[in-house]
Amino acid sequence: MSMASNAERSEALEWFDIAGVDDIIPGTGAPARLGDKQIAVFRDKTNIYAIDNLDPFSDANVLSRGLLADMKGRICVASPVYKQHFCLKTGECLEDATVNVRAYPVTLRDERILVGIAE
Amino acid sequence: MSKQRLLVIGNGMVGQRFLEELVAKTQAYDITVIGEEIRPAYDRVQLSAWFSGTTVEELTLCDENFFHDNGITFLTGTKAVSINRTAKIVKTDTGMELCYDTLVLATGSYPFVPPIPGNDKAHCHVYRTIEDLEAIQASASSSQSGVVVGGGLLGLEAAKALKDSGLVTHVVEFAPQLMAVQLDDIGGALLREKIEALDVRVHTGKATQNIGTGTTARYRLNFEEGDLETDMIVFSAGIRPRDELARSSGLSIGERGGVIIDDHCKTSDDSIYAIGEVALWQGKIYGLVAPGYEMARNLASTLTDEAKTFSGADMSTKLKLLGVEVGSIGDAHARSEGSRICSISDASRGVYKKLVISNDGKKLLGAVLVGDTGDYDSLLQYSLNDIDLPEEPISLISPQSGDKPVLGVDALPATAQICSCNNVSKGDICASIAAGCTTMGAIKTETRASSTCGGCTTLVKQVLDAELKSQGIEVNNDICEHFSYTRQGLYHLVRMHGIRSFEELLERFGSGNGCEICKPAVGSILASCWNDFILDPKHVGLQDTNDNFLANLQKDGSYSVVPRIPGGEIGPEMLAVLADVAIKYDLYTKITGGQRIDLFGARVDQLPAIWKDLTDAGFESGHAYGKSLRTVKSCVGSSWCRFGVQDSVSMAIYVEKRYRGLRSPHKIKMAVSGCTRECAEAQSKDVGVIATEKGWNLYVCGNGGMRPRHAELFASDLDDETLIKYIDRILMFYVRTADRLQRTSVWRDNMEGGLEYLQDVVINDSLGIGEELETEMQGIIDTYECEWKRTINDPAALKRFEPFLNDDTPDGDIVYVRERGQKRPARAEEKQQLKVKEIA
Numbered sequence: 019m020s021m022a023s024n025a026e027r028s029e030a031l032e033w034f035d036i037a038g039v040d041d042i043i044p045g046t047g048a049p050a051r052l053g054d055k056q057i058a059v060f061r062d063k064t065n066i067y068a069i070d071n072l073d074p075f076s077d078a079n080v081l082s083r084g085l086l087a088d089m090k091g092r093i094c095v096a097s098p099v100y101k102q103h104f105c106l107k108t109g110e111c112l113e114d115a116t117v118n119v120r121a122y123p124v125t126l127r128d129e130r131i132l133v134g135i136a137e
Numbered sequence: 138m139s140k141q142r143l144l145v146i147g148n149g150m151v152g153q154r155f156l157e158e159l160v161a162k163t164q165a166y167d168i169t170v171i172g173e174e175i176r177p178a179y180d181r182v183q184l185s186a187w188f189s190g191t192t193v194e195e196l197t198l199c200d201e202n203f204f205h206d207n208g209i210t211f212l213t214g215t216k217a218v219s220i221n222r223t224a225k226i227v228k229t230d231t232g233m234e235l236c237y238d239t240l241v242l243a244t245g246s247y248p249f250v251p252p253i254p255g256n257d258k259a260h261c262h263v264y265r266t267i268e269d270l271e272a273i274q275a276s277a278s279s280s281q282s283g284v285v286v287g288g289g290l291l292g293l294e295a296a297k298a299l300k301d302s303g304l305v306t307h308v309v310e311f312a313p314q315l316m317a318v319q320l321d322d323i324g325g326a327l328l329r330e331k332i333e334a335l336d337v338r339v340h341t342g343k344a345t346q347n348i349g350t351g352t353t354a355r356y357r358l359n360f361e362e363g364d365l366e367t368d369m370i371v372f373s374a375g376i377r378p379r380d381e382l383a384r385s386s387g388l389s390i391g392e393r394g395g396v397i398i399d400d401h402c403k404t405s406d407d408s409i410y411a412i413g414e415v416a417l418w419q420g421k422i423y424g425l426v427a428p429g430y431e432m433a434r435n436l437a438s439t440l441t442d443e444a445k446t447f448s449g450a451d452m453s454t455k456l457k458l459l460g461v462e463v464g465s466i467g468d469a470h471a472r473s474e475g476s477r478i479c480s481i482s483d484a485s486r487g488v489y490k491k492l493v494i495s496n497d498g499k500k501l502l503g504a505v506l507v508g509d510t511g512d513y514d515s516l517l518q519y520s521l522n523d524i525d526l527p528e529e530p531i532s533l534i535s536p537q538s539g540d541k542p543v544l545g546v547d548a549l550p551a552t553a554q555i556c557s558c559n560n561v562s563k564g565d566i567c568a569s570i571a572a573g574c575t576t577m578g579a580i581k582t583e584t585r586a587s588s589t590c591g592g593c594t595t596l597v598k599q600v601l602d603a604e605l606k607s608q609g610i611e612v613n614n615d616i617c618e619h620f621s622y623t624r625q626g627l628y629h630l631v632r633m634h635g636i637r638s639f640e641e642l643l644e645r646f647g648s649g650n651g652c653e654i655c656k657p658a659v660g661s662i663l664a665s666c667w668n669d670f671i672l673d674p675k676h677v678g679l680q681d682t683n684d685n686f687l688a689n690l691q692k693d694g695s696y697s698v699v700p701r702i703p704g705g706e707i708g709p710e711m712l713a714v715l716a717d718v719a720i721k722y723d724l725y726t727k728i729t730g731g732q733r734i735d736l737f738g739a740r741v742d743q744l745p746a747i748w749k750d751l752t753d754a755g756f757e758s759g760h761a762y763g764k765s766l767r768t769v770k771s772c773v774g775s776s777w778c779r780f781g782v783q784d785s786v787s788m789a790i791y792v793e794k795r796y797r798g799l800r801s802p803h804k805i806k807m808a809v810s811g812c813t814r815e816c817a818e819a820q821s822k823d824v825g826v827i828a829t830e831k832g833w834n835l836y837v838c839g840n841g842g843m844r845p846r847h848a849e850l851f852a853s854d855l856d857d858e859t860l861i862k863y864i865d866r867i868l869m870f871y872v873r874t875a876d877r878l879q880r881t882s883v884w885r886d887n888m889e890g891g892l893e894y895l896q897d898v899v900i901n902d903s904l905g906i907g908e909e910l911e912t913e914m915q916g917i918i919d920t921y922e923c924e925w926k927r928t929i930n931d932p933a934a935l936k937r938f939e940p941f942l943n944d945d946t947p948d949g950d951i952v953y954v955r956e957r958g959q960k961r962p963a964r965a966e967e968k969q970q971l972k973v974k975e976i977a
Contacts, residue, residue, distance in 0.1 A: 036942055036943050041936075042942075043674045043677055043937070044674075044678070045678025045679075046677055046678045048937070048941075048942050049940070050941050050942040051941050051943055051944045056948070056950075059942065062650065072950075076693075077965065078692070078693050078950075078951075079694055079948050079950055080690070080694045083682055083741075084653075085652075085656055085678070085679075085682070086651075087652035087653045088619065088650035088651055088652055089652065090618065096652070096653035098681075098682030098685075098690055099690065099692065
């Protein structure tokens with residue numbers, strides 16, 4: 019399994035051990051805590067991704083429960099509430115470019131998922 | 138200037154159509170309508186449907202507000218008795234005097250009763266008005282047998298009415314064959330054979346001399362040779378124009394009756410017009426509704442100064458008589474000079490088709506079709522539009538040989554008439570498409586095409602598809618970018634190839650990685666076919682949010698829980714369990730529309746514990762989260778109710794338990810009512826069952842919600858076993874053929890051939906798949922298991938309900954306030970206030 023590419027660019031990242039890779043069923047997502055934030059961690063056939071869990075449209079912590087969708091080659095999650103798509107690599111909302119969520123860098127070490135945030 | 142006064146005498150189908158056409162064009166007239174009948178215009182073409190349950194309201198052609206909304210004065214139950222043409226005043230039998238500037242006669246016709254001694258006996262009727270039908274029904278209730286005098290189109294309709302009333306039915310025709318106007322002798326003979334096979338006895342070449350008293354039945358018809366006994370008689374021996382008013386006021390009348398009109402529907406008086414069956418144009422009375430509509434349209438144009446003229450109308454017809462398909466086009470009797478005939482007759486299939494071709498072999502002049510009218514639409518286009526025939530015209534009617542020339546809609550000129558009922562041309566349809574109508578519904582509303590008999594629906598759809606294609610708008614029914622198949626196509630692939638997972642289907646028949654459209658659709662198809670546990674690791678990523686956690690997601694990210702309460706029957710102990718669970722987990726409770734109890738405000742991590750308590754007490758998943766059977770509503774039925782005739786609760790519980798867990802294209806709702814009072818509102822459900830004295834009436838494809846639709850009567854007086862068999866087949870056929878997220882009502886509306894087709898598939902097993910459908914359903918029933926029971930015993934499945942991957946404390950952002958003693962999600966501003974308080 020390779021490291022996910024990510025939009026987040028930062029010199030110094032602090033990495034947090036979130037879970038084992040096998041804690042997430044391929045093709046699904048799961049919620050996790052990252053400091054005082056909630057993130058949604060997804061696993062597809064080859065990669066792990068992490069974005070905010072808070073859905074900006076419904077203001078509920080639900081994005082981890084959305085369906086993974088291949089939108090013309092872009093890997094996205096469809097919000098379970100009002101169905102907007104968010105790009106898992108950038109956090110961009112496909113339907114409304116003014117509303118984005120944050121995407122986080124992810125790396126794997128010894129089959130553990132590490133999510134980074136800027137220090 | 139005051140408005141012109143327009144007086145219309147008669148409010149039948151043509152009179153009504155004229156009003157609609159006129160008010161759509163202009164408000165320049167002050168309109169008064171006199172109708173002899175007590176009700177506004179209704180659909181006489183569909184009269185026989187009244188005997189099989191269609192109500193007068195359903196037959197009525199205009200809604201009750203039509204006259205009021207358009208400022209029309211409508212006098213029902215009023216008969217015009219004289220016209221003073223000099224003073225321009227019409228007198229009525231109620232003593233009124235109505236002035237007019239322009240007068241329209243739409244008095245229609247009356248049924249011709251042959252002058253046979255005894256034709257005025259109490260149980261002799263005619264067949265034209267609702268009152269006639271009521272009288273026929275009253276007679277039928279005290280009769281064993283009935284005779285229809287007249288073997289034409291209307292006579293056979295009347296015969297259907299008698300047969301539907303349960304009588305031994307005879308048709309007596311003076312001519313040597315049935316439907317002598319539309320069919321040739323061979324066609325007539327085949328029609329007779331088919332009708333006799335339906336147990337309607339046909340007597341042709343019989344002239345009734347008199348009607349006397351019978352010995353074994355009420356009356357006896359005496360012929361020149363022989364006789365026939367019957368309890369009642371319906372005369373349907375043609376129509377005569379109701380021209381007595383015109384006659385007495387001195388208007389020009391044809392030798393054999395009918396008010397003479399010119400190409401503008403004008404009579405011999407410049408201020409008086411006539412339309413419909415009372416009008417005589419070039420020596421012809423048109424006894425069909427379409428030509429009448431054409432006159433109505435032309436007169437409306439004339440009165441708004443548009444230069445349109447009536448130039449005759451096509452008399453071609455396609456219809457089903459007593460279930461037998463019959464079609465007649467143009468010169469059916471090959472009377473045109475030099476015309477040639479080619480025909481096929483297949484006794485084994487009971488099909489006869491004849492083409493009448495011009496002498497040079499190039500044009501189609503007429504046709505007769507009996508037993509199979511599948512070729513009617515394209516033949517009619519050849520005939521109406523003078524399209525050159527293929528080299529071997531017989532190939533147009535030969536049985537499916539595979540190389541049958543297809544008359545593409547592209548070949549039709551813009552002037553080609555597509556909808557004959559409403560005279561809509563291909564050009565009209567193309568114009569409406571260009572103006573933005575890109576669905577069948579929009580075209581129907583805009584142009585009226587296919588809104589009357591519906592016979593041209595397929596053709597209109599073809600024009601739409603071809604036109605969209607030529608405009609570069611692709612008609613794409615693919616489910617999404619990952620599969621170039623419809624849902625129906627995917628279903629067949631899964632079944633045929635025994636595919637058990639989304640990955641396998643994607644690999645073999647799709648591309649990309651799938652999306653939130655195809656994943657749940659395939660998840661549902663896999664469940665419909667194999668009924669695997671939907672939270673199995675290989676399926677869990679396919680399930681829509683609600684299926685994913687076996688509960689209904691609410692706006693704040695919490696879930697609601699609906700345990701199954703079959704038939705809405707629940708004892709106090711079980712109610713107490715629900716109360717205990719609701720109190721224990723502080724859940725908001727509400728009674729649903731489907732006789733169940735919804736428990737709101739459960740966090741995802743609470744769901745397993747809640748369901749542990751519920752399943753321990755004996756509750757099962759209610760599948761409120763799934764595209765599957767929701768609930769079977771019932772009334773209390775014969776066990777308590779004074780009026781109930783069957784045990785609707787037991788039936789509802791049986792049905793709900795049988796189909797629980799069936800995954801389908803969309804949700805399915807059902808209901809069972811214990812008597813005709815219909816307290817369970819079964820006629821608004823996908824499947825509705827209503828008890829009768831003899832068994833159950835089955836209604837299908839109803840809907841409440843956004844687009845309400847009454848369910849239609851599918852079959853009557855079924856025993857338990859047949860009822861279940863039909864429901865099995867209907868549901869499985871729906872699962873097989875519907876589109877994704879298509880409710881049964883829309884499925885039915887889009888089904889070519891409509892309800893009759895569905896009945897054919899299910900009742901007559903016309904596709905030979907009846908047993909297959911039942912076996913597939915039995916497979917689902919045999920493998921049912923409660924998804925929640927399975928889940929709480931499956932540690933791997935339960936892991937997904939944990940609050941976080943890395944923390945066991947629940948989501949603190951879900952906040953509630955209390956209202957009327959129960960909790961509800963805090964609104965944004967309330968959340969803010971609560972946070973401020975917390976910090977303080």
